[in-house]
Amino acid sequence: MVVLRHYPCFEDGTDLVTTAQPLGNDKQLETSLVIDPHANFLDGGVFAWLAWFLMASEKDSIILHTCNNYPDQLDKERLIRLFESFDKNGDGRIDIHELRDAIERSRMPASLEHAQEVINIGDLNRDGSLDFTEFVRYVTEQEKRLWLIFDTFDHTRSGVIDVDDILITLNRIGIHATREEIDKIHKFMCKDGSVKVDWNLWRELYLLQPYADLSHLAHSWKLARVSDINEDLTVPDEYAEAVMGPDLWWRILAAGAGAGAVSRTITAPLDRLKVYLQVHASGQNKLGLKSSFEAMIKEGGLRSMWRGNGVNVLKIAPESAIKFLAYEQAKRLLNPKDPTQLSIKQRLVAGSLAGFISQTSIYPMEVLKTRLALATTGMYRGIWHAARIIGAKEGISAFYRGLMPSLLGIIPYAGIDLGVYETLKVTYLRYRDMDQSADPGVFVLLTCGTISSSCGQIASYPLALVRTKLQAQAQTMPHEPSPGMITIFRKIIEEDGPRGLYRGILPNFMKVVPAVSITYVIYERIKRTLGVYRPPKQ
Numbered sequence: 444m445v446v447l448r449h450y451p452c453f454e455d456g457t458d459l460v461t462t463a464q465p466l467g468n469d470k471q472l473e474t475s476l477v478i479d480p481h482a483n484f485l486d487g488g489v490f491a492w493l494a495w496f497l498m499a500s501e502k503d504s505i506i507l508h509t510c511n512n513y514p515d516q517l518d519k520e521r522l523i524r525l526f527e528s529f530d531k532n533g534d535g536r537i538d539i540h541e542l543r544d545a546i547e548r549s550r551m552p553a554s555l556e557h558a559q560e561v562i563n564i565g566d567l568n569r570d571g572s573l574d575f576t577e578f579v580r581y582v583t584e585q586e587k588r589l590w591l592i593f594d595t596f597d598h599t600r601s602g603v604i605d606v607d608d609i610l611i612t613l614n615r616i617g618i619h620a621t622r623e624e625i626d627k628i629h630k631f632m633c634k635d636g637s638v639k640v641d642w643n644l645w646r647e648l649y650l651l652q653p654y655a656d657l658s659h660l661a662h663s664w665k666l667a668r669v670s671d672i673n674e675d676l677t678v679p680d681e682y683a684e685a686v687m688g689p690d691l692w693w694r695i696l697a698a699g700a701g702a703g704a705v706s707r708t709i710t711a712p713l714d715r716l717k718v719y720l721q722v723h724a725s726g727q728n729k730l731g732l733k734s735s736f737e738a739m740i741k742e743g744g745l746r747s748m749w750r751g752n753g754v755n756v757l758k759i760a761p762e763s764a765i766k767f768l769a770y771e772q773a774k775r776l777l778n779p780k781d782p783t784q785l786s787i788k789q790r791l792v793a794g795s796l797a798g799f800i801s802q803t804s805i806y807p808m809e810v811l812k813t814r815l816a817l818a819t820t821g822m823y824r825g826i827w828h829a830a831r832i833i834g835a836k837e838g839i840s841a842f843y844r845g846l847m848p849s850l851l852g853i854i855p856y857a858g859i860d861l862g863v864y865e866t867l868k869v870t871y872l873r874y875r876d877m878d879q880s881a882d883p884g885v886f887v888l889l890t891c892g893t894i895s896s897s898c899g900q901i902a903s904y905p906l907a908l909v910r911t912k913l914q915a916q917a918q919t920m921p922h923e924p925s926p927g928m929i930t931i932f933r934k935i936i937e938e939d940g941p942r943g944l945y946r947g948i949l950p951n952f953m954k955v956v957p958a959v960s961i962t963y964v965i966y967e968r969i970k971r972t973l974g975v976y977r978p979p980k981q
Contacts, residue, residue: 526578536572546651556967560653586646593645603639694973700760702966707755709961710954712748718816720947721911722919726939743820751816754826758808762801770797791858798853807842813914837917845913848928852906860899867891893959900951905944
């Protein structure tokens with residue numbers, strides 16, 4: 444049986460949407476056909492029969508349902524209040540910055556790109572802002588679409604959406620989700636301790652979400668939690684398998700790799716400066732940021748500041764892919780019944796295992812990066828030339844020098860990074876009197892990620908320093924016997940004291956904020972370009 448829902452005029456007798464939905468089988472499908480409500484060339488009857496014809500192969504019979512209960516058809520006073528609350532400077536126009544602030548106040552992820560999409564939809568005269576007339580048109584059209592989605596979720600016609608409503612609707616459109624996941628989504632939508640999502644709350648949340656269709660909204664609940672903090676691609680546990688399918692995860696991987704490539708390339712001089720200080724600075728050889736920078740420029744020119752960046756960029760994609768796949772397998776191993784529901788301890792274990800596997804797999808590229816960063820002009824002609832020379836002179840084992848401290852550093856880094864991140868986020872939510880499952884916003888998450896990453900680096904940095912020294916030993920001091928990890932630790936403490944374990948950490952901190960900021964901006968742009976935020980095709 445096919446249910447054909449015909450939504451008639453909300454303003455002037457023209458049709459807005461007709462939906463056709465097959466019932467009585469496992470493959471539930473809803474197709475929405477939207478036309479301009481100001482285009483009078485297609486009347487309701489023709490439009491309804493067109494939708495019926497498109498789904499004729501599925502039909503047994505047709506039920507025509509007319510929805511006449513759309514609320515607040517034209518509340519001018521509410522629209523004026525809403526416009527004035529967005530137009531903070533009172534100039535009669537809502538610009539992109541005011542719109543972004545409004546999106547942020549709605550507790551949804553906000554960015555200038557997001558605000559620009561809303562303006563592109565509503566800005567009829569293309570002046571880059573929304574005047575009152577354009578705003579009213581956007582709001583009325585958007586609320587019509589939102590009402591259709593709300594009405595679809597509200598199976599009991601009670602005027603509110605509960606967990607069961609969301610679960611039934613998501614399963615109907617083919618998105619698998621557990622009750623625990625839906626409960627998190629529902630708690631996010633509720634505010635001030637409310638347990639109900641009514642129409643007023645629904646439109647307040649999603650009024651400024653430019654893609655108003657059922658499938659995109661369902662996907663956005665998952666996609667909003669993907670983040671790229673620091674240099675590693677982070678994929679949240681909340682992804683359902685149906686959402687994080689092959690078609691999507693390669694786009695997330697590509698976006699992370701592209702963003703990481705841009706970020707690492709821009710901050711490469713700071714990274715090379717860090718490696719230079721780690722290897723060459725000591726109590727006897729007093730080197731600072733300025734003197735080290737001048738020495739590198741004098742030896743190889745400005746271009747030399749990017750030595751080693753090529754291999755550093757090349758290793759992003761394989762490392763991220765291996766880490767993601769290993770993390771998924773670790774989750775299934777730790778919780779076979781429901782891999783999406785992990786405790787903080789289980790997430791730490793899964794993340795550490797994924798880090799062990801990915802780091803071991805790409806470690807030869809780490810060694811090449813260090814050797815190229817420390818190379819003098821003319822020593823190597825490129826990545827493959829360096830690999831051949833190192834392999835011929837030192838053997839395969841040279842590509843795994845420093846692996847042990849590298850692996851040991853994963854546990855304190857991951858543990859402190861995760862612990863500090865969760866603590867900061869929970870503290871902020873409590874301070875703002877928000878539910879613990881609420882989304883605090885992009886800026887807060889990036890700030891928490893930056894601080895937690897810095898804390899993790901402080902804890903694991905001595906091991907990273909020893910790793911770099913082991914990687915570089917054969918190149919910088921070829922005639923000396925290769926020491927072990929403990930020997931290098933003792934030597935650093937004896938010569939420089941505990942402070943020596945943090946040589947080069949300053950340029951490492953200097954690159955954190957620009958790296959995170961650049962990565963996030965590029966990451967979001969690439970995801971949009973690859974269609975991660977676009978509505979799924981009907």
